């Protein structure tokens with residue numbers, strides 16, 4: 001849905017696998033009395049009847065869809081994406097070079113064989129600055145008879161720094177010896193202050209890569225967001241066997257597999273489909289349950305941790321599962337629901353430090369996100385995140401969190417103000 005400056009509200013496709021809404025966060029919105037505030041509540045719950053003309057069943061894009069094909073050759077960059085650093089003056093550029101392999105025997109590419117270079121500047125025909133970064137590959141291994149292993153292309157992450165606020169930059173990425181991307185552009189966030197905000201932020205969860213996804217992302221792009229938050233559950237590669245066979249109900253249809261398999265090429269398909277958006281608009285991701293992806297050696301979250309850049313070090317975190325950043329006058333906190341959140345743990349200690357630095361005179365808005373909601377009417381996930389709520393609710397409440405965004409439930413729902421279930 002969109003909250004417009006004139007106070008009207010537009011809802012759009014109530015898609016099955018997606019929760020998505022836009023916020024205008026500007027001084028005009030703050031003082032707009034035509035938009036009811038939660039402070040005016042509590043309101044009587046309202047349920048909008050499902051529009052049966054909408055697609056009722058999410059259908060994945062097939063491997064043959066042109067939008068998921070590899071369009072580059074050799075070691076030219078693909079799947080280009082941006083992520084904010086902790087402040088406006090820095091941004092992450094990520095991309096992939098080389099082809100993934102899937103089979104019984106795979107040979108990982110050498111990350112050092114391809115350089116990670118971004119050339120950038122404020123003029124499209126004069127990219128006078130250069131930044132270098134690091135690269136890696138990850139493996140998704142299933143050492144069981146008949147299952148296939150995966151090794152990724154080379155994943156590059158470069159952080160470019162020294163950027164000015166609210167400024168358009170042009171860039172290309174790659175390795176000059178093997179091919180650079182075409183020139184893309186992005187706009188930096190405004191300086192953090194009570195009077196400067198990104199004009200539009202999209203928040204999406206549980207995207208997958210279905211025909212519903214394409215409709216929602218198309219709608220999202222048409223609304224020209226300055227920033228996109230993805231609150232967990234990304235590619236749904238874990239609804240597939242390693243041979244590429246999919247199912248709506250993995251546990252029902254694949255009950256005899258020795259391990260919960262995944263089909264990692266779905267991640268590459270997702271990155272290719274999203275590139276038009278993510279090469280221009282920063283995407284901030286936090287993990288969902290579909291990113292767990294257990295493999296050999298009890299490794300988990302390898303695709304999530306490898307493919308995306310996160311400003312975790314910049315925000316004082318030691319984990320890619322939780323971090324924070326500023327976007328104009330908003331301080332965003334991204335929490336990890338699938339890592340230790342106990343009061344004696346590192347995440348909780350980091351959150352205490354992060355919130356202690358939160359300065360409402362610089363960033364008046366405090367927005368906190370994580371994947372599974374603490375409060376929802378969806379009974380299938382009833383109290384699923386109760387332990388996290390018990391551990392963390394008091395802390396984020398004590399700092400006056402303004403808005404919480406979650407995913408996990410594949411429907412749009414918003415609640416009256418709530419604390420400790422009241």
Ligand SMILES: [Fe+2]
Nearest residue numbers: 233288289408
């Ligand atoms: Fe989920």
